[in-house]
Amino acid sequence: MKRFLLIPAFAATLSALPAEAAQPGFGAWGGSEQARVRLLAAGVGEDGQLSGGIEIRLQPGWWTYWRTPGAAGIPPVVDFDGSGNLGDVSVSYPLPQRHDDGYGVSNVYTDGVLLPFEATVPDPSAPVELRLALDLGVCNEVCIPEHVEATLTLEPGVLDRVAAATLAGARAQVPGPPEPGRLAVASARRNGGSDTHPVFDVSVTAPDDATVFVEGPVDWFAGVPERILKGGSVVYRVTFDRIGARTPIDGATLRVTLAAGGKAVEQTVPVE
Numbered sequence: 001m002k003r004f005l006l007i008p009a010f011a012a013t014l015s016a017l018p019a020e021a022a023q024p025g026f027g028a029w030g031g032s033e034q035a036r037v038r039l040l041a042a043g044v045g046e047d048g049q050l051s052g053g054i055e056i057r058l059q060p061g062w063w064t065y066w067r068t069p070g071a072a073g074i075p076p077v078v079d080f081d082g083s084g085n086l087g088d089v090s091v092s093y094p095l096p097q098r099h100d101d102g103y104g105v106s107n108v109y110t111d112g113v114l115l116p117f118e119a120t121v122p123d124p125s126a127p128v129e130l131r132l133a134l135d136l137g138v139c140n141e142v143c144i145p146e147h148v149e150a151t152l153t154l155e156p157g158v159l160d161r162v163a164a165a166t167l168a169g170a171r172a173q174v175p176g177p178p179e180p181g182r183l184a185v186a187s188a189r190r191n192g193g194s195d196t197h198p199v200f201d202v203s204v205t206a207p208d209d210a211t212v213f214v215e216g217p218v219d220w221f222a223g224v225p226e227r228i229l230k231g232g233s234v235v236y237r238v239t240f241d242r243i244g245a246r247t248p249i250d251g252a253t254l255r256v257t258l259a260a261g262g263k264a265v266e267q268t269v270p271v272e
Contacts, residue, residue, distance in 0.1 A: 030150045031148040040160075040163045043158055043163075044154070048124050052119065053114050053117060053166070054115040055114045056112050062139065063108040064076070064113070065108055065137055068222070069137075073139070074136060076115075085122055088119065091117040094115070107213065116174065124156060125156050127153055129153055133147070175257050178266075184258075186203040190271060202225065202236045202254065209260060210259060213259075215255040215256075216252060225238040252271050253269065254268070
């Protein structure tokens with residue numbers, strides 16, 4: 001399995017967190033022996049946005065899945081619908097690792113991960129009642145579906161600097177915007193295949209050792225992109241499995257994540 005420098009550095013941050021349990025921006029742990037989950041929040045900014053995170057800790061050697069699991073796995077399902085004084089929530093996902101179990105390649109987080117999120121707060125002068133219902137898959141020799149609930153009440157005006165620093169570390173692991181001339185996507189074009197298994201060529205600017213993840217609509221399943229040279233351009237060719245998919249190919253967009261040299265970017269491109 002190829003491991004990125006980003007993940008071990010963040011794992012060190014996670015190992016230092018138990019002493020923070022008494023902080024007002026950290027909720028209680030919930031879950032099972034295999035997967036423990038808690039919420040944290042830095043507070044509500046002047047713009048009415050709450051900065052928070054979902055921390056997942058797993059038993060050593062266990063893993064859970066990225067938003068797009070790959071060949072197999074269970075994507076996380078995040079539900080804040082039971083919360084009070086909370087508007088729209090946007091969850092971000094740090095760069096995953098690739099895991100090859102001999103049968104297929106999946107996109108995973110090993111040992112744990114912190115998923116930062118931003119949310120609107122309708123009334124910043126009132127408490128925010130965060131109530132999370134999280135469904136995820138955790139695996140080692142076997143895979144177990146887990147349902148975990150976690151809560152955190154954030155009083156108005158509370159700013160937790162420890163939580164803010166922890167969340168800043170997590171956001172540093174989230175892919176940023178493309179960097180033209182260094183890490184960026186030039187185009188995505190259909191290159192044959194069938195309706196159920198279409199093939200796409202994604203032209204990029206990236207170093208030779210870059211790692212690339214390509215995602216399609218939620219009902220498409222991507223293979224591992226293959227790096228080729230095509231007309232002097234660097235192209236990553238990816239085949240999707242669309243068996244049972246309802247999202248059409250025409251008008252589809254692809255989300256491409258490029259990682260190299262400890263840096264990662266994310267870009268959404270239309271299929272030409």
